[in-house]
Amino acid sequence: MVLSFPAGITRHFANNPAPAVLTFRVTNYNRLEHVLPNPQLLCCDSTQTDANMKEFWVNMPNLMTHLKKVSEQKPQATYYNVDMLKYQVSVQGIQSTPLNLAVNWRCEPTSTDLRIDYKYNLEAMTTPVALNNVQFLVPIDGGVTKLQAVLPPGIWNAEQQRILWRIPDISQKSENGGNNSRL
Structure with missing residues (x-):
């Protein structure tokens, strides 16, 4: 799990040295295995008794230090x-995930093809809800001279050597029932 912060957050933290603590809750926690929180940034209550839910909070001073360091290393980054x-x-496998993914790469000396297939899996949720603000972010090294990315168009970031696809929402009401590909 990755959290993205806008570049302007460092100015906000500079003007507000004691921000509110960021917290989040993972439900269906019992379906996960080998959970590894970032030890420098995340804390959790190990005495919680509900195996189906785990609450985490962010060590804000460490996060602020980390973001400041990253902003100094990459001053032109937007996030x-x-x-x-x-x-x-967990062992329940792909049937327990709300978004199933398959990624295929084909690398040639003069071109690279990438295909991301995804499928919305409403059976993985007790009450199916749309997955909002889905992003596929793929690092590409070796340079890009021509990009052909379709529906939605991919966004190439030359500085970070990454391509990004943004999908506002995916649900059973989406095109093809939430099944699609990004090339």
Whole structure:
């Protein structure tokens, strides 16, 4: 799980040295295995008794220091991604995830093809809800001279060597029932 912060957040933190603590809750926590919170940035209550839910909070002084350092290293960036939590899906596998993904790469000497197939899985949720602000961010090294990205168009960031697709929402009401590809 990655949190993205706009570049202007560093100015906000400079003007507000004691910001509110960011918190989030992971539901269906019992479906996850090998959960690894970022030890420098995340804290959680290890005495919680509900195995289906876990609450985390961000160590704000450490986050502010981290974002300041990143902003000094990449002053032209428009946003900063921060790794917060790594996990694996439980033995229930792909059936328990609300968005199933398959990625295929084909690399040739003069071109690289990337295909991201995804499928909205309403059966993974007790009450199906739309997945909002879905983003696919893919690092590409070696330079890009021509980009052909379709529906929605991919956005190439030459400075960060990444391509980004933004999808406002995915649900069973989306085109093709939430099943699609990004090239």
